[in-house]
Amino acid sequence: MADRLKGKTVLITGAAGGLGEAMAQRMAGEGARLALTDIDGGRAEALAARINAAHPGAAFAYAHDVASEDQWADVVARAVADLGGLSVLVNNAGVGGALAMVEDDTAENWQRQYEINLRSVMFGAKHAMPHLRAAAPASIINISSIAGLAAAPGMGAYNATKAGVWMYTKTLALEAAKAGWNVRCNSVHPVFIKTAILDPFVAMAHGDEAKAHERLSRGIPLKRIGEPDDVAWAVVYLASDESKFVTGSEFKIDGGMTAQ
Incomplete structure (x- = not known):
């Protein structure tokens, strides 16, 4: 299929590699126009150049620290100006941390993961929502993890922040639905x-x-x-109008792990 995302304007954080790069490539291939952000602005620009070589004018790139609310305000404004609006937000940026049992864990480990994995999702939703409402039907896609649904020893901060993304997504979905905004909000939970x-x-x-x-x-x-495309295709679906009746849901991409 092609053009599943024709007319969609998309902001993807953490887009310079891994899952973000796969999402960007698949979404551009389906007709979306993209704002690609990453803490490594140079890599984001290189990806935008590769996408534009195949899909002229489809991608813009910005350096972006998702832990900074000021940078969120700036990046969203630039994306809206460059794309002519914003109809999809993909909160993909995230970090792992030190594997640490409770007695060895640190405040710094927790703070870094909180700021990047969880608080950034709120910043993104806050600053993008007015534009998403204006471009409805619109979609917020938050990349969580199976670790947000199933715990493991030594991963306290990661488990907690990714679980926070899962539950916050449901809050956003209900707020948007009850307000009649036609902005759907779903979370994606990959395993390894x-x-x-x-x-x-x-x-x-x-x-x-x-x-x-x-x-x-x-x-x-x-x-x-899993492969990055296993996640990217789920994101394409959630960004498209094919999923117009899907909100407040969690998509497990885990090879059956949580079915056991």
Whole structure:
């Protein structure tokens, strides 16, 4: 299929690599015009250039620290000006943190993950919502994690912040629906995906990526870890009008892990 997102204007955070890059490529291929933001502005610009080579004029890029509300206000304003409006927000930027049991954890570890994984989602929704309302039907897609639904030892801050994204998404969905804004809000919950967020697990396997992936896949019924496109296609669906009756939902992309 093509043109599933024709006419959609999309802002994606954390777009320079991994899941964000896959989303950007698939959404551009379906006709969307994109504002790509990342803490690494140079990589975001390089991705925009690659997308524009295939889809002229489809992508703009901005350096963006999602932990800064001032930068959120600026980036949303620039995206609206460059794209002519905003109809989809993808809160994708996020970080992992140190694996730490409770007695070894730190305030700094929690604060960093709170600011980037959770508070940034509120900033994005706050500053994008007036523009999304104006461009309705519109969509907010928040990238959470299976770790927001199922806990694991040593991942307290990550579990907590990703669970916060899950529940905050439901709050947004209800606020928008009850106000009659026609802005749908859903969360996406991947399990292990082949991106840089798995680097700590590869390091624990002494740099043996294949061994690390095999270990991580043991608890997944499909017996493999995911690809970035597994998440990107779900995001395409949620951004499209195909999902016009879907809001307040969580999409598990986990190879059956949470079905057990």
